Amino acid sequence: MDFKSALIVAHAGAPSTAQLEQVAAQCDLRATIGSEKEVLEWARDVGEKEGAPVIVILGPDLTHPVGIGRGLRAMWADTHILFVQRQEGIEQFRKALSHAPMLGFHWSLSEDGDASLPHQVENAVAATRKRTKLRMTLDRANLKLAARTVADVDESRHMMSEHYLANFLAQAGESIIAADKNGRVLYWNASVLQLLGLDGTKLLGTELARLPFWSAELGSAVASVERAGTVRCELVYQYRDESMFLEVGCSAVYDRQQRLVGVTLVIRDTSERHRLLEVEREEHRMTGSMLIQLERMVEERTASLRNVEQALHQAQKLESLGKLTGGVAHDFNNILQVIGGNLDLLKEQFHGATTVRDRLEMAATAVERGAKLASQLLAFARKQPLKPLPTNLVRIVREMDGLLRRALGETIEIETVIGGGLWTAMVDRNHLENVILNLAINARDAMDGRGRLTIELGNALLDDHYAHTNADASAGQYVMLAISDTGGGMPPEVAAHAFEPFYTTKPEGQGTGLGLSMAYGFVKQSSGHIKIYSEPGIGTTIKVYLPRIHQVEAEVTDLRRLPTVGGKETILVVEDDPAVRTTVVDILSELGYVVLKASDGQGGLNVLQSGIPVDLLFTDVVMPGPVRSTDLARQARELHPGIEILFTSGYTQNAIVHGGRLDAGVELISKPYRREDLAKKIRSLLVVPGEPLNPPQEPKLQGANRVLPVLTGPKTILVVEDNDDARQMLCELLQALGYTALSAVSGEEALNRMREKHIDILLTDVGLPGMSGKELARQAIASDANLKIVFTSGYGVVEHLSFPSHSLPKPYKLQDLQVILESL
Template identity: 50%
Template structure:
């Protein structure tokens, strides 16, 4: 039956299952024929024995087997290929009924199976294309109606993930920054957005360039093997923590005009996951999204244009409606500002005039006062003579107060400002005010909590408050209520526009309110002018409010009057806020008006003043040398004469200025004390209306007692300073607190906040601190003030820190130097031995350590 059958058949018989087959079976394994005839089954089919061993075993046990379209790897033409067979195994029994062999009828169905599978694949591809088309259509329908680029790109990315089977998908918006490209992540799928936070946006590298440049589609079965990947710094491969992308597919999204809007990017953790069909679907999807994004742009541009046009129409309508009102308001505001400016200019002009008059007036008063005091000794036995001299001196005192008020109004008085809490100052004046105002005036003082500090002269604040209180008493005819309020205030830009002389910012306000008769508008406009008064003849000089005005303006503040007839008056003083801690105010020493035996050099250009002060000092026991100007005084100093104190007028004729004279005197006589005197100071030892730190000034006119006290005070300071310097050299480690108090430290820093904080720290540490905001200002200070330690920033505007330090060493060879800098090394300071580096930012401990080190490393220390 087997040999005659046209169907491929074989018989495997006997213990070894000898293999016998017909001619129809030969095409099944042409390479094994004819060697397979009679050989054992296991040897013939050794390559597939593992697959067929169970089937053979089951048949030999008596079970018939039928297999349809079984896949069998078959060796043909020297290679293994997949074949499919439908076959049956039938057990063959011998005469004893035992299974002795196997009968197989086989049919090679490889072609049928391949055809069927091809048809199935075609159907699956068709179905996939239909599904892809449906996805694209649905996405197209969704994005066509979408007006948000963010939502649109998310729809496209989600659809792309569905179409390609990707694990990750993203849309990056293309932004041309002119430096190789900058991109914005608009949509993401398959991963949280936080995964991109630690990675920069894609750069225009060899991998991303084809997409962002619109060159074409990039599809890679394994991006890690792509030669374009990992060739750009800073990464030479996959960055640590990056998404595990192997399969990579990117499609550009291009606008109608050919520009690249952005790119669609898809990835999968396994290689070879993206097909050409997926690529084709994405091209369609990218085209639809590009059109939709273009439409959104056009729609938004149209919306913006419509909104702008509508806004312009609304603004034009409102402008037309309010034009007259606004023009009127602008004109009124401008007129008010111009009036304020004119008033300010007028007050400035009057101030300069009165200041100049006061200068000459003080010199005259000094001559008169000095001679009257000297004359007093000659008529000590004449009662009538002493009385007349006393009356004359009283007149000089009134003249002196008048000149002081003129200087205050002209903003020419030398202020000695401190960081103070006005609340405490005002509270401390309560008893004095009550005594000055009388029992019929009720005084109420209110101080706000959290009050800021201010930087002003406390004595002038007391004078101003006393002047305002006395004015209020007179306005209330001796009976009424006076309210004093202290609080914080902020003057904004709108207030500054109306009052051009005012700088917007934070202020401490001192307000004095009375229940008096009030003022008319005309009176308020003239209230601050000198010698203007509504009081009867002989009842006032008209300088009280003008003095208050000048002091506040000189302190950088603002004054405002609020008043109505019959309702009373409020005067508000606005003083700028200080961010520093309050200065420690010490009570003035009650130095006796005694003389001495030291040598004093008097430099005074006014012959009358010079003669008078020389006689007064001689009368006090001092040995006196005199000079008519600074140059003559320098000649006396260079003569080698022993001089304990230089007493010099501030303003003298000649090329050599008094501060320069003082500096040169200290160079030649390091222990010399310096006392300035003047009836008018401007741009010499007073800057910004404030006496330079570390200087001593005796204002003209002065009495014999005031001169004696001031001379002894300055000489005592000289002795203390000399003793302190000695202590610092001998035992700095044992007495650090004494050393600090004796050392004068100059802080040079252009940053206001750093300067204020550092100065406060140094003051808290116990150092006597002088501040400067530039190297040039520092040079001015060392010209007239002895400095022990300098802490300077390196990068100052104008003159650098090292350049200033070099000048300081020329003036004071033993000065200690601390350079504050953000660099890790000292500046070029080879010519400045003993310099100490203080690295920014620094703590108070590091600052103190650096200053201590600079003290110990001073040349000659």
């Protein structure tokens, strides 16, 4: 049959990918046809006119692609059929192809959009043309064999073998064996040796019946080829302890007088197809078996599944509520921070006014209640930044004994039961104390102020069965904290809602309904488990399970016992909320610190890059602009080695908290905080290790960065700097040192300021917009020969000038600035 180079693309007209369109554009013929009948009629017409094509590409979205493929195969035995399918349906189509043996050997499957599709088409065309060449060679060889006698066949066998072998070796992918009419092997290709593991040195002249893959089915097929022409059969070949499935096509070789002179075997490995079929059968078998098992287990597991479903539904509901409450608490904390900070400042100004201070204390108490409410909301939402440390819960419970007795009153009996050899847990100690206090107060209210509270500590093991029946629990070792009361208890329908925020059984105005929800959120954020056991008329037990760790308890400093003191160090405050920023700056200034400020991360970075020494960076976690707070902190440490960094936030998101825990080495004070809390936290970071936490006589030592005593004097300094943040910070710092500071953003503006007011010192950057700092200095000296010039520049010392000056390369230390100013 004469093969043409025509390519046919048949698809339903749906949009295709660029790869398929690229292939289609190179086709000699192209049809956009949807039905199976139309495709086959059109293909039959093409075949009659053009002959069999090299390849047929069946695009995606055809209604019956497998049926079309079978029809085309019936017309064209050697044409390669390429099915192109979309990604979402390719696996199901692959299974359908495994049931279509009538497609023969020469077909393949590709994914629509695959970049290698044009290359696959080229390979398929090349393989088809090789088969054509091989078939033509075999036909010519058959003609020559038919012209000779049977005796001549044996004589010419070796002479023709090299010619056959060269053509067989060119055939890719299929194993081919040729034998004479007596069934003795004449020729083979390399694929036979690779696929079947045969020895090529012993194969020539071997009878087909002695080959290791021979079977009765194959023998029957070979015996019937003279009558049928081509016969296919399948057989199983045991090779290397594995079963290999082979599909063998047996074809007769005739001479011109149509006498049988030999037979060819084309062998293909179909093991993968059988494996897919077996997998499918096993899936059906397993499905049937599983259905029988499930029928037996339904009644036994119905109750268990209902419990798990209810627990899962409850957990999902609590998770949704947590997302809502977390966002509310964030904004609420910022508002409370402004109110609380200003109240603290006002209290310091009204020492003697008793009535005013009493009112301020009442307002501050209300702020604390609001802060506690916001903290409980964040705890339930699992958004509070925890700083867990290896902790022995015995010490916490014992240290809280006095606090609990004062909070519960004399009519509540407190009993503590501690198991021996208690394990260590990883937990945030301060938040755990809040949980214990809240649970104890809930218990007091449940007992109407009279009864017995039992606090129990012990080691616990939650097994797989417990974890299976409690959807939010994981099997493992835990430290168990149980708080029990002798109150009225809760019925099951009430206990099911106990962890929900704002759910309370107390009369209106007597409870927020956040105590248990706060405990729930904290325990879940700590990777633990919490469980309520309650019975009406008996009482309630809340059990908290915290994961065990194999570490020794860590020692920490209790900031609550530190004095409230300030210092003289320089602190950079970065806060985008103007009201919060103003309040914080006032608090720190009142404590004696030199305070610089910025409204976003970029502004804070500008201050750090200006050369002004900073001892501590105090920044909000969530900041607008391109410079995030974490990036600001990283660059601060690079620019100012030894700088301390303190974050603050009412809602940390994920910037410095991962997995519910603060990142290692991160210090945080949560909003809203009181003046005393901020003072103690900052002092604990700035104090030199080994020194007492007393009011410092001099600022923090940082090697050569030691800050000198503040200078005072009547000198007026003009600061010329085009960076707004750096200019503002430098002026504030000079004013804090006792100088009169004026500012300008350009050389032209600076000359105008100097005409209006006498200037003692010109402190200017070299690189300015318009007039340079050097030119400014020249004109200023010409007007006032007594003017002192100090250059600041990121390019080092300014040299080769015709007038005296001083250079202060950026970044500079406050000590360097003070030394220069003192000398002028």
